Amino acid sequence: MISRLSLRALTLGALLLTTTAALAAPCGTSPFETWLEDFKKEAASKGISASAIQAGLTGVTFDKSVLARDQSQKVFSQSFEEFSGRMVPPRLTRGSNMLKQYGSVLGRIEQAYGVPGEVLVAIWGLETDFGVNIGKFPTLRALATLAYDCRRADMFKAELMDALRIVERGDIAPQEMRGAWAGEIGQTQFMPSSYIKFAVDFDGNGRRDLLRSPPDVLASTANFLANHGWQRGKDWEPGGANFAAIKEWNKSEVYAKTIGYFATQLSRAP
Numbered sequence: 001m002i003s004r005l006s007l008r009a010l011t012l013g014a015l016l017l018t019t020t021a022a023l024a025a026p027c028g029t030s031p032f033e034t035w036l037e038d039f040k041k042e043a044a045s046k047g048i049s050a051s052a053i054q055a056g057l058t059g060v061t062f063d064k065s066v067l068a069r070d071q072s073q074k075v076f077s078q079s080f081e082e083f084s085g086r087m088v089p090p091r092l093t094r095g096s097n098m099l100k101q102y103g104s105v106l107g108r109i110e111q112a113y114g115v116p117g118e119v120l121v122a123i124w125g126l127e128t129d130f131g132v133n134i135g136k137f138p139t140l141r142a143l144a145t146l147a148y149d150c151r152r153a154d155m156f157k158a159e160l161m162d163a164l165r166i167v168e169r170g171d172i173a174p175q176e177m178r179g180a181w182a183g184e185i186g187q188t189q190f191m192p193s194s195y196i197k198f199a200v201d202f203d204g205n206g207r208r209d210l211l212r213s214p215p216d217v218l219a220s221t222a223n224f225l226a227n228h229g230w231q232r233g234k235d236w237e238p239g240g241a242n243f244a245a246i247k248e249w250n251k252s253e254v255y256a257k258t259i260g261y262f263a264t265q266l267s268r269a270p
Contacts, residue, residue: 027153032062035148039157043164052168056140063145066137069181070146076252084258088265091125095262096269098130105215109202113222114232119242120218122262123188123249131187134211135180139163143183143192159183162192171199171208186210187217190224198224225249236260 027035040053078086098121099106106117121130128134143163146156163183167174172185179185185195190210199208202219209216222230228248234241237260247256 027148027150032144032148036060036144039144039147039160042157043161046161048161048164049168052164056164056167056174057144060141060144062148063137063141066142066145066181067149070149070151076254078254080254080257080261083254084261087126087258088262091129091262092265092269094130095121095125095266098124099266099269102214102218105202106218109215109219109222112219113226113230115222115225115230116236116263116267117218118263118266119225119236119246119259120221121266122259123221124218126255126259126262127189128187131214131217134178134187134189135184136178137181139177139179139183139185139192140174142179142181146182156183159192162196165196166192170206171195172211176211187214188221190220194224195220198227236263 026038029035030038036057040057043053043057044050099117102117102121106120109120110116124130140160140163143156143160147153147160149156160183163177163185166172166185167177177185180189184191187210190199195208195210199210199220200216200223201208202215203209203213205213207213207216208220210220225242225245225248228245229242230245231241236242236246238257240260243256243260246259247253249259250256
């Protein structure tokens with residue numbers, strides 16, 4: 001026999017489930033515009049301000065080109081020799097110049113986070129050619145498209161929520177938030193969730209600007225690595241104490257090895 005207290009608990013539980021279901025935006029089962037309205041309600045229920053939701057999502061449309069790219073992804077198949085041979089030599093001179101140009105900033109970053117400038121500059125160069133190619137896809141549109149699609153809906157819904165939080169705290173205006181097709185933002189390509197967790201205001205202007213501020217970009221990248229087990233003063237090549245932290249940046253063995261190799265080449269540059 002169910003007691004009145006248990007019955008009340010069951011009724012309340014059912015009500016909460018109904019409310020949560022009503023606020024949740026189910027993927028792909030209704031027109032995109034309907035899904036987006038449901039998502040806005042869900043974002044509001046999670047504490048995101050009405051102004052950030054309006055600024056970030058008004059006029060956002062479905063992008064078939066993003067979906068096509070997601071569905072046609074190929075497994076990374078280049079060998080280390082092929083990938084590093086293609087990526088590192090053309091970037092060595094510029095990387096060496098960047099080490100010199102941002103020497104004082106990189107020195108302060110290493111003091112703060114323990115990550116040497118060579119590693120940060122290597123990542124910077126491999127990700128976006130030192131900020132030249134950050135991507136042109138409107139981030140909120142790309143993330144909304146991927147969240148609406150049922151392939152990895154939960155993951156991209158969470159990233160879209162965090163993109164709105166970036167807007168809310170004033171780091172980047174929605175119209176300026178552009179990057180790679182899968183939602184990566186800035187000169188070292190942070191997903192919004194990593195942006196929220198690890199971006200820092202290293203130039204002291206009150207914003208964490210990973211689009212335009214190299215000090216913020218490099219310090220935020222160091223902060224990510226420091227929070228993923230980077231050990232001050234230890235080696236970063238495969239087998240070294242810090243290679244695991246580099247693999248947290250990019251789980252591809254080939255890519256991680258190329259970061260380490262590039263950083264080593266930079267450390268030997270005149």
